Amino acid sequence: ETGVTQSPTHLIKTRGQQVTLRCSSQSGHNTVSWYQQALGQGPQFIFQYYREEENGRGNFPPRFSGLQFPNYSSELNVNALELDDSALYLCASSFGGGVPDTQYFGPGTRLTVL
């Protein structure tokens, strides 16, 4: 069974640029959630995708957007990067089949905005 994977591992961007982060869900999972973890803080929920549709969103501006593909992999896109977007971005997959299920996390992408 393949776990959750994320790419890239690290990324450096400058303010105003756009970035795309990728996540492959664990085998058998159809739900992907994205979290932002600032240094020294707990992860904050960005949004969740279930069967290719957004299934809930946290308190993040519209320049944070996402996609989920038919194979349940997912992308997180951030436009007009700001310095405060520097963080560890975590994705987690789970099975949203009517029974609340545990979310399993990937290793994260460290984004640095200069």
Added chain:
Amino acid sequence: AQTVTQSQPEMSVQEAETVTLSCTYDTSENNYYLFWYKQPPSRQMILVIRQEAYKQQNATENRFSVNFQKAAKSFSLKISDSQLGDTAMYFCAFMKPRMNSGGSNYKLTFGKGTLLTVNP
């Protein structure tokens, strides 16, 4: 909105000893789930243990056990026989399942974490 509080920013324990990490939460919900995750320096968030609020029995996973006090909204983690590999940031998390046609999972709300160091 739900909040999760971990009042111990840092803790340390000697190898082979027992340590308890505290977590309290605030919710008006009756049905929810609680989790402990660990995040070692490698930064991958790893599930330690899960507790369903409707279950009175405290969850256990090998050396890890919880003390779930629903009325007090308290969810502490006990680590027995601490090992060097237990050194990590530990996060308490709350989930209120949302049942709708779009799937039943919903967001995790995390505390700020407790940095646990196991000393040889």
